[in-house]
Amino acid sequence: MGTRPGAGKLGQPLLTVENLVKHFPIRAGVFARTVGFVRAVDGVSFEIRRGETLALVGESGSGKSTAALAILRLQEPTAGRVVFDGRDALKLDRSELKRLRRRVQIIFQDPFGSLNPRMTVGGMLREILSVHDLAHGAAAQKRVAELLEAVGLHAEDAIKYPHEFSGGQRQRIGIARALAVEPEFIVADEPVSALDVSVQAQVLNLLADLQERLDLTYLFITHDLSVVRHIADRVAVMYLGRVVELGDCDSLFSKPLHPYTQALLSAVTVPERGADRKRIILTGDVASPVSPPSGCPFHPRCPHPDKDEICRTEPPSLALHGAGARAACHKIGPAAGGSGPKS
Amino acid sequence: MSKSRKNTEFGAAGRLAAMLVPGLGHLWRRQTRTGVSLIAMTAGQLSVLFLALDRVVATLTAGRLDYWVALLSLVVGLGLTWGVSLRSLRVASHGPAHLSQWAIAWREFKRNRVALLGLYLMVLLVVATLLGPYLTPFEPSVIGSDIAATRHLAPSLDHVMGTDKFGRDVLTRVLYGARISLAIGFLAVSISITLGTAIGAASGFFGGAVDNVLMRLVDVLISFPRLVLLIVVIALFQPSLPLVILVLGLTLWPSSARIVRGEVLSLREREFIQAARALGLSSPRIILRHIIPNVLGPVIVAATLGLGNIILIEAGLSFLGFSVPLPTPTWGNMINDGREYLVEAWWVATFPGLAIVLTVVAFNLIGDGLRDALDPRLRL
Amino acid sequence: MPAPLLRVDDLRTYFHTADGLVRAVDGVSFALSPGETLGIVGESGCGKSLTCLSLLRLIDPPGRIEAGSRIRLRDRDLAEASEAEMRQIRGNEISMIFQEPMTSLNPVWTIGDQIAESVRIHRRVRPAEARARAIEMLRLVGIPNPEQRISSYPHEFSGGMRQRAMIAMALACDPSVLVADEPTTALDVTIQAEILDLLAQLQSRLGMAMVFVSHDLGVIAQIADRVLVMYAGQVVESGPADAIFNRPRHPYTEGLLRSVPRITTRLSRLAVIPGGVPSPRRWPPGCRFHPRCPYAWDRCQDDSPPFAEAEHPSRCWLEIEPQRHVGGWTTTAAPEREV
Numbered sequence A: 001m002g003t004r005p006g007a008g009k010l011g012q013p014l015l016t017v018e019n020l021v022k023h024f025p026i027r028a029g030v031f032a033r034t035v036g037f038v039r040a041v042d043g044v045s046f047e048i049r050r051g052e053t054l055a056l057v058g059e060s061g062s063g064k065s066t067a068a069l070a071i072l073r074l075q076e077p078t079a080g081r082v083v084f085d086g087r088d089a090l091k092l093d094r095s096e097l098k099r100l101r102r103r104v105q106i107i108f109q110d111p112f113g114s115l116n117p118r119m120t121v122g123g124m125l126r127e128i129l130s131v132h133d134l135a136h137g138a139a140a141q142k143r144v145a146e147l148l149e150a151v152g153l154h155a156e157d158a159i160k161y162p163h164e165f166s167g168g169q170r171q172r173i174g175i176a177r178a179l180a181v182e183p184e185f186i187v188a189d190e191p192v193s194a195l196d197v198s199v200q201a202q203v204l205n206l207l208a209d210l211q212e213r214l215d216l217t218y219l220f221i222t223h224d225l226s227v228v229r230h231i232a233d234r235v236a237v238m239y240l241g242r243v244v245e246l247g248d249c250d251s252l253f254s255k256p257l258h259p260y261t262q263a264l265l266s267a268v269t270v271p272e273r274g275a276d277r278k279r280i281i282l283t284g285d286v287a288s289p290v291s292p293p294s295g296c297p298f299h300p301r302c303p304h305p306d307k308d309e310i311c312r313t314e315p316p317s318l319a320l321h322g323a324g325a326r327a328a329c330h331k332i333g334p335a336a337g338g339s340g341p342k343s
Numbered sequence B: 001m002s003k004s005r006k007n008t009e010f011g012a013a014g015r016l017a018a019m020l021v022p023g024l025g026h027l028w029r030r031q032t033r034t035g036v037s038l039i040a041m042t043a044g045q046l047s048v049l050f051l052a053l054d055r056v057v058a059t060l061t062a063g064r065l066d067y068w069v070a071l072l073s074l075v076v077g078l079g080l081t082w083g084v085s086l087r088s089l090r091v092a093s094h095g096p097a098h099l100s101q102w103a104i105a106w107r108e109f110k111r112n113r114v115a116l117l118g119l120y121l122m123v124l125l126v127v128a129t130l131l132g133p134y135l136t137p138f139e140p141s142v143i144g145s146d147i148a149a150t151r152h153l154a155p156s157l158d159h160v161m162g163t164d165k166f167g168r169d170v171l172t173r174v175l176y177g178a179r180i181s182l183a184i185g186f187l188a189v190s191i192s193i194t195l196g197t198a199i200g201a202a203s204g205f206f207g208g209a210v211d212n213v214l215m216r217l218v219d220v221l222i223s224f225p226r227l228v229l230l231i232v233v234i235a236l237f238q239p240s241l242p243l244v245i246l247v248l249g250l251t252l253w254p255s256s257a258r259i260v261r262g263e264v265l266s267l268r269e270r271e272f273i274q275a276a277r278a279l280g281l282s283s284p285r286i287i288l289r290h291i292i293p294n295v296l297g298p299v300i301v302a303a304t305l306g307l308g309n310i311i312l313i314e315a316g317l318s319f320l321g322f323s324v325p326l327p328t329p330t331w332g333n334m335i336n337d338g339r340e341y342l343v344e345a346w347w348v349a350t351f352p353g354l355a356i357v358l359t360v361v362a363f364n365l366i367g368d369g370l371r372d373a374l375d376p377r378l379r380l
Numbered sequence C: 001m002p003a004p005l006l007r008v009d010d011l012r013t014y015f016h017t018a019d020g021l022v023r024a025v026d027g028v029s030f031a032l033s034p035g036e037t038l039g040i041v042g043e044s045g046c047g048k049s050l051t052c053l054s055l056l057r058l059i060d061p062p063g064r065i066e067a068g069s070r071i072r073l074r075d076r077d078l079a080e081a082s083e084a085e086m087r088q089i090r091g092n093e094i095s096m097i098f099q100e101p102m103t104s105l106n107p108v109w110t111i112g113d114q115i116a117e118s119v120r121i122h123r124r125v126r127p128a129e130a131r132a133r134a135i136e137m138l139r140l141v142g143i144p145n146p147e148q149r150i151s152s153y154p155h156e157f158s159g160g161m162r163q164r165a166m167i168a169m170a171l172a173c174d175p176s177v178l179v180a181d182e183p184t185t186a187l188d189v190t191i192q193a194e195i196l197d198l199l200a201q202l203q204s205r206l207g208m209a210m211v212f213v214s215h216d217l218g219v220i221a222q223i224a225d226r227v228l229v230m231y232a233g234q235v236v237e238s239g240p241a242d243a244i245f246n247r248p249r250h251p252y253t254e255g256l257l258r259s260v261p262r263i264t265t266r267l268s269r270l271a272v273i274p275g276g277v278p279s280p281r282r283w284p285p286g287c288r289f290h291p292r293c294p295y296a297w298d299r300c301q302d303d304s305p306p307f308a309e310a311e312h313p314s315r316c317w318l319e320i321e322p323q324r325h326v327g328g329w330t331t332t333a334a335p336e337r338e339v
Helices: A064-071 A094-103 A121-131 A137-150 A155-159 A167-179 A197-214 A225-231 A249-254 A259-267 A309-313 B012-020 B024-028 B032-051 B053-062 B065-094 B101-111 B113-130 B170-206 B208-223 B226-236 B241-268 B271-278 B283-319 B331-339 B346-373 C048-055 C083-089 C111-122 C127-140 C159-171 C189-206 C217-223 C241-246 C251-259 C298-302
Strands: A013-028 A033-049 A053-057 A079-084 A104-107 A185-189 A217-222 A234-239 A242-248 C006-017 C020-032 C037-041 C063-065 C070-073 C094-097 C177-181 C209-214 C226-231 C234-240
Touching: A013 A064, A013 A217, A033 A064, A033 A217, A033 A234, A033 A242, A053 A064, A053 A225, A064 A079, A064 A185, A064 A217, A094 A104, A104 A167, A121 A137, A121 A155, A121 A167, A137 A155, A137 A167, A167 A197, A197 A225, A197 C251, A217 A225, A225 A249, A234 A249, A234 A259, A242 A249, A242 A259, A259 C189, B012 B024, B024 B032, B024 B065, B032 B053, B032 B065, B053 B065, B065 B113, B101 B113, B101 B346, B113 B170, B113 B346, B170 B208, B170 B241, B170 B283, B170 B331, B170 B346, B208 B241, B226 B241, B226 B283, B241 B283, B271 B283, B271 C094, B271 C159, B283 B331, B283 B346, B331 B346, C006 C048, C020 C048, C020 C226, C020 C234, C037 C048, C037 C217, C048 C177, C048 C209, C094 C159, C111 C127, C111 C159, C127 C159, C159 C189, C189 C209, C189 C217, C209 C217, C217 C241, C226 C241, C226 C251, C234 C241, C234 C251
Parallel strands: A053 A217, A053 A234, A104 A185, A185 A217, C037 C209, C037 C226, C094 C177, C177 C209
Antiparallel strands: A013 A033, A013 A079, A234 A242, C006 C020, C006 C063, C006 C070, C226 C234
């Protein structure tokens, strides 16, 4: 991406996800027979290059958060491969996994819920440093001050408890905690969704600054496409557990291929008046991941005029359409760039 | 359970058979468990009717209340079994379109076999209690003319649970004792739950001074040692059935009031209560229609668990002689009676003790099952 | 301009708590014409939801609508009305829909019961008529098979359908004002688009006026005719939507519009409003926005700016000294400070 110097030359894949599947069994009865599956993530593949930000976008029930948890092995994936820096993360033993956990960190949506209310911020950070044997005593003290300053707080804030901070400051603490172990890769799960509009920009800018300074790679999970446009290099759009479109941020926003991406983009509101944007209003609700529709998961809501039998029966594969743009739709012609709703 | 025949219509003959014999239609639809239970219930009640036909006939002339109660229960029981069977058949043939919260709770409850076992036990106990006079040929409190020949007989076919020191049949007394225990349990729980729900709901909904006054009253009542309070109150008056029920009912409401208040406090913040106010509903209407139905779940759980508790307390009281006076049999005073003869006539104290254990276990199983079935996570 | 349907003057809703006075809504005034949509935009804690609840007088103690506040609906002052009168007005002349479609329906009754209930209360009709009205309303809000869905329970509905049912409930008695408090915030974007579309359609068909509250400037830009921007319990700017979005006058509005990421453009850094939303227990003295304002000077710390009666007023000293409107927004991730 031209906007971010350095992103290009660091373009080696850091994380490769292949055909990731996470099914939750639905159990019933005394013997907990499995009566069905919630197909939360149903065959997701993508890769993230060093130093870039991949945004995983989707509405509720799309499986974006579950995919992240499965990648981090916070929930064991049902099937698939997760290769981190050349090693299969799903085949690591305990000590290797612990080493991996240091290199990969997560930032949560609810900064308050993810902080222990009975621990000072400094205590919490020092604990992480000592568990990972990174710094002790005075060195730890110094490192805590550094971390707090890196996220725009003060060294004196170390003695405060989480409830003494506002929402935006708590998210900064969450970021400081993730940075404490000097990770290379950060999964940010809706990090700004719970914040006020005016504070959201501060945290987004902070994440961008840190990425530049520390060469971080982000997997950014969100439902908010405006934020994606601002922060991502590449975007994967998920619908009912599958990636329906994957491409460079700019081309995906200017020429969305998949009808769902088109509808999603057109549904995003813009704080402008008189902007003449064509809107696609979908009908109906997202199907349940317990019994996803046959064929293309989007076909019951799809507004595409040429929707036909093949959409109902054949699940489309994520095929390449032009440079770096992939979409899973039967109705995109071989020539790249389908007919988007917008210019 | 195969659903292949769920929606098949019966032929004319099949329909007649299914209507006449409860459970047959369910068997036809392969709902084996329901079908077998319905047939067993019908058969059980009919066999009581025919085996005790002489006493059923005697009911008409004996002029005794318990005989009439037994007859009435038998008739109502048979009618209910039949009616329930017909209704569930009809519902099933149309297919249940929309499941209410209660229907979902019942579906969840049915999945829990242990809780279902508790329910079966309780139904059996209640039916046995109501049909008592038809189940044993003996009288509970009549002392035979030849005590020496009939006292402390070991359990046998004639006296399934043996006889006590006055030659009375222990089974008969356990069945009659169950009446006292269950009557006290159900009535006292009804009183305490009604009071508790009303007071808890008012306290939680109105808040402020109302809440303060009511909750301090609850604090005071809860901090009294309950057994001492009960003994003092009962000792001040003559112990009698209504008094015991009233005292138990009036002392046990505070805990349910607390539960209800807590629920109402969280409900009050739910948006549908705000929405109800925004639609112009009055406070009493909101409490009755929107609050109470939503707190019934925890209240029912508390009531079921409370029933077990009250039966235990009553047993304790009557063991100490502070409950219903002799010679009316209660499980507590029967154990007290049998206490002296535990070595030579173990059955006198053991069977009422077992009855207490079974009853309390049954109520606790049901309560736990209900707690899971009424889990708010299912209420969405 | 037609005579206003609803006119709010100096609405003040204070909370008299043990820890002191919380001036949550502090002098809000606006007028609403028939068929018009007024958008109220602001961040959490700015008092926009409490303004809505105050319109229906749904403020619980220790909260209170202070004396001198006026809420005139046609020729009635709701601030003075008795509780019994208010019950007649709520759901009948002013209705409200809420943010959380998941919890705003009672789980123990069917959708039909709940819609019919409000009809039965306000119109003396037989149960069958109320039921027919419920079916009609469900059809109106675009729920397929209303005859069957009327017997559904809320848990059988998805979030979007529940919000539609809520709208049906609120509109069942043909209110002249609909107050919508963040009605699409909890919904996914594609469902949000459906609901916004539905509300606009219903408004043009039924002609009710709408007060639409949201923290989302994009939603407000799409649905509102006129906009109130609220900050710290006060209206800081109000005016026609086009003017607010194209020519914002107040620094807060300006900052908000610059700090929101947009789907249409990509910036390397967003503009930042430093600091955080102040606590309603301690509003800053002078202009309540001055601690976060890039233009603030000493006058802003001492005196609160006037709010003129005009087409597009702004509560800011820049109105008096426009020459100070220079410099402005940074993009540094400046630390948030307690204000």
